[in-house]
Amino acid sequence: MSTPPLLSYGFRPFFLLASLWGGAAVPLWLLAYGGSIQLSNAYGDVGWHAHELIFGYAAAVICGFLFTAIPNWTGRFPVKGAPLLFLVVIWVLGRLAILGADHIGLAVAAVMDVLFLVAVIGFAAREIVAGSNWRNLRVLVLVAALLVGNILFHVQTLSQAPTDLALRLSIAALIALITLIGGRVTPSFTRNWLVKREKPLPLPFGRPDALAIGTTMVALMAWVVAPALLVTAALALLAAALLVIRLLRWRGAPTWREPILAIMHIAYGFVPVGFLLLAASVAWPGVVPASAVTHSWTVGAIGTMTLAMMTRASLGHSGRALKASPATLILYAAMLIAALARVAAALAPDFAMPLLTLSGAGWSVALLGFAVVFTPMLVAAKPARTRTSA
Known part of the structure; x- marks a missing residue:
């Protein structure tokens, strides 16, 4: 059978x-x-x-x-x-x-x-x-x-x-996975795309990358166990700076022409943004609440990176071209709106409900829209490769 x-x-x-x-x-x-x-x-x-x-x-x-x-x-x-x-x-x-x-x-x-x-x-x-x-x-x-x-x-x-400790630990594990796996596939896919266009290639994995990963892991552990300490804020600032340097080493600027690749760089960028918000939340807790940190990472980094990986993997492994259709671009835009609105809701409590509604709408459009657009690919057999004449 x-x-x-x-x-x-x-x-x-x-x-x-x-x-x-x-x-x-x-x-x-x-x-x-x-x-x-x-x-x-x-x-x-x-x-x-x-x-x-x-x-x-x-x-x-x-x-x-x-x-x-x-x-x-x-x-x-x-x-x-x-x-x-x-x-x-x-x-x-x-x-x-x-x-x-x-x-x-x-x-x-x-x-x-x-x-x-x-x-x-x-x-x-x-x-x-x-x-x-x-x-x-x-x-x-x-x-x-x-x-x-x-x-x-x-x-x-x-x-x-x-349950705050459990949730911080779980979010930290997911951000660590993005740091490792996203940090492996994003420059690899970027290199494959840039080499065909004779553009400067991502720099190979080196000491700056290892330092960024190691500092990120330490900063995440500090956030899990002691989110309000000044040492956590200092580690967060250092991790943010090193992650931005790492992101720049991937030479992703030209990928704006290829949204299915650019969205991975944007998703990874939410990780240092979360660390910057973490440092700010320690310094000015009345201005930057902890929920801004968590939602920068959950909706921004996790939501955007998972959507990026789902669209790319579904296309590639079902035998389709790795191109974002107009419908897929709408999904990306909806998720980014969800992320920005959710962080804004934390930073502007007077407008929390409309911003939460906007964020929820964006999140649902992105994910339910994925189901609508990609279900035909997910439930159908991979198309047989057709031969083309030389």
Whole structure:
């Protein structure tokens, strides 16, 4: 029995599920925020919102990315068919468990939710080890940090403690993944594009890159454990400066002509912006609230980079040209509007509700629009290559 196209590669079901769930979760939260509905007594509406965008949406995108990239890393066949369906089912059950936690209990919901990342790490580790691709095991260390954040979130919820530490740890793990993986693929794709146009190429990985990565990891850890200390602000400023230098080394300015590539540079740029806001929030907490930092990273860096990777991977792995269509450009613009409006809502509380509404609308247009535009590619078999005459 042949494998249906939707279960032939990790990106297909998980990018589709991520876009549908991520696009629906924010309007639901806005309705709850406005008092029209109540989502969760167990987690609180804000807690549910934060959890589902990190461990529902972002975790699904990570799963789709990993099980699409790992065959390229290892030379092994992709995880597909029944094993991939198993991952899909436990992800869906996790979303239903969190929604129904008021009825099934927090402990049961926690176990059902945590199983997904446990399974992702288990399947991915098996493939990486079997392919002797040891260097990419460090990616799973960061996914494991995300799992720890999820477990801690549930433990803190069960003990009725604030979940801020768990959420900071989880966001830090995602930003670290963007720093590493985004910092690997963005200059690589940029180089491939620039070399065809005889433009100055990105500088090779060197000491400035290693220093930027190392400082970023330290600054993120400082933010997780001590977000309000002056030393955290100093590390954040240093990380921001080094990340900007790293971004400039990639020679991305000409890519404005290729939006599917330029959007990756923009997404990466939200990481140093978040660090600048972090430093400002320590120095002027009454002016720059902590939520400006988190949403620069969650909506700006994570939202934009995941959308960029989903569009690029869906086109490339389904046999289409790596070109952003007019519809895809609308998705990019909507996500950038969502990011800017969400940070502005934190900085301008007098206009918070209209800005939150604008941000939510942009986020949902971007993700639900992705589902509309890309579902035909995700559910269809990859077109056969046609021969052309010389």
